[in-house]
Amino acid sequence: MRLLVTGGAGYIGSHLVKLLGDIPGHQTTILDNLSTGHRAALLHGDLVPIDLADTKAVEDLLKNGRFDAVIHFAAHIVVPESVSDPLKYYLNNTVNTTNLIQLCVKYGIGKFIFSSTAAVYGEPDNGVVSETSPLSPINPYGMSKLMSERVLLDTARAFPDRFKAVILRYFNVAGADPDGRIGQSFPDATHLIKVAAQTLLGQREQIAIFGTDFSTPDGTGIRDYIHVSDLAQLHVRALDHLDKGGETNIFNCGYGHGYSVREVLDTMKRVSGVDFKVVEGPRRAGDPAKLIADNTKVRTAWHWEPAYDSLELICRTALDWERNRTY
Ligand code: UD1
Numbered sequence: 001m002r003l004l005v006t007g008g009a010g011y012i013g014s015h016l017v018k019l020l021g022d023i024p025g026h027q028t029t030i031l032d033n034l035s036t037g038h039r040a041a042l043l044h045g046d047l048v049p050i051d052l053a054d055t056k057a058v059e060d061l062l063k064n065g066r067f068d069a070v071i072h073f074a075a076h077i078v079v080p081e082s083v084s085d086p087l088k089y090y091l092n093n094t095v096n097t098t099n100l101i102q103l104c105v106k107y108g109i110g111k112f113i114f115s116s117t118a119a120v121y122g123e124p125d126n127g128v129v130s131e132t133s134p135l136s137p138i139n140p141y142g143m144s145k146l147m148s149e150r151v152l153l154d155t156a157r158a159f160p161d162r163f164k165a166v167i168l169r170y171f172n173v174a175g176a177d178p179d180g181r182i183g184q185s186f187p188d189a190t191h192l193i194k195v196a197a198q199t200l201l202g203q204r205e206q207i208a209i210f211g212t213d214f215s216t217p218d219g220t221g222i223r224d225y226i227h228v229s230d231l232a233q234l235h236v237r238a239l240d241h242l243d244k245g246g247e248t249n250i251f252n253c254g255y256g257h258g259y260s261v262r263e264v265l266d267t268m269k270r271v272s273g274v275d276f277k278v279v280e281g282p283r284r285a286g287d288p289a290k291l292i293a294d295n296t297k298v299r300t301a302w303h304w305e306p307a308y309d310s311l312e313l314i315c316r317t318a319l320d321w322e323r324n325r326t327y
Helices: 011-021 055-065 079-084 086-106 140-158 192-200 228-243 261-272 296-302 311-324
Strands: 002-006 027-031 046-048 069-072 111-117 164-170 172-174 207-210 225-227 249-253 278-281 290-293
Touching: 002 011, 002 055, 011 027, 011 228, 027 055, 055 086, 069 086, 069 228, 079 086, 079 140, 086 111, 086 140, 111 140, 111 228, 140 164, 164 228, 172 192, 172 228, 192 207, 192 261, 192 311, 207 261, 225 228, 225 311, 228 249, 228 296, 249 296, 261 311
Parallel strands: 002 027, 002 069, 027 046, 069 111, 111 164, 164 249, 172 225, 207 278
Antiparallel strands: none
8 A cells, every 4th residue: 555654653553654664565655844843753754844724735646646545643642731832733734734624535545543532531430442432532632533533534534435533542642662773852842651661771860650649549640551563553553454445433542450559660660670769749731540441442343452651661662762762
């Protein structure tokens, strides 16, 4: 297939691009403005270094590229920033995505895979969400993604014979490719496992636990951490699904079980053998107590079995990457 991967030089996109390079027959083009992505993260494919907001350049690419499918990662992802600068999020995540969808329809590109997020669920009551759970984002980031989901679903409904989409709702993506060549490299990263790795390596003085009074067994927040290589693999499955004529659909991407902040920090200490300074701080605005995927749908529909469902492995690969990273 001829594939266009937007944001393919980023953290999750680069892990998919690597997998695509291992599958014979795919020709991969990466659209990335390299604002947070890295040229060095591309182990396969041809980079077109343009911005998604440059509608003329994007149109030229789609018009001439004869792509069979678009896998759309490019987005802003920092929740607090989305609160202080919502227009940045709606313009890039929603408007640019809508333009891209429109160009796909215009140039007959009928397969679309979209990076969505568990943030579309907001603060769910019991913390375990299926694809049919209420959608109630509590920040512009989550809303910008939910709006794009809606554009995709409405477009697929309007053109059932020529446009189909798979929406993947990511839970907490972490870890790095076990072969050590790619990983997360985002300026001022705020993700728990990344920050813990940096603290452990002495790049930060301490890590704060954001809230110890949640209604969870140890009082700290619980999340469903999915290894980035398993998540990348789910995009390959989504491509297969669409290639075989599968319908437009939405899938939660998580392991279906979670760990508390304390459990994650203890695991980081155990796998590294290094103690580091942990302090207890107040809750971060908008953090739900618990967010876990009900992943029955993806397991049933695609017979998906994760390959890296181990918090130790996630922590170890994240740490190895942080120690030896090249970009
Ligand atoms: C992450 C993503 C969000 C995505 C969501 C889906 C970011 C910044 N967040 O959110 O885009 O939509 O998953 O579920 O990309 N924590 C600490 N101390 C720290 C950092 C984090 O205690 O220094 C805690 C948080 O309060 C939370 C847990 O660790 O309980 C995970 O936090 P984080 O890694 O930032 O991810 P989420 O906020 O869950």
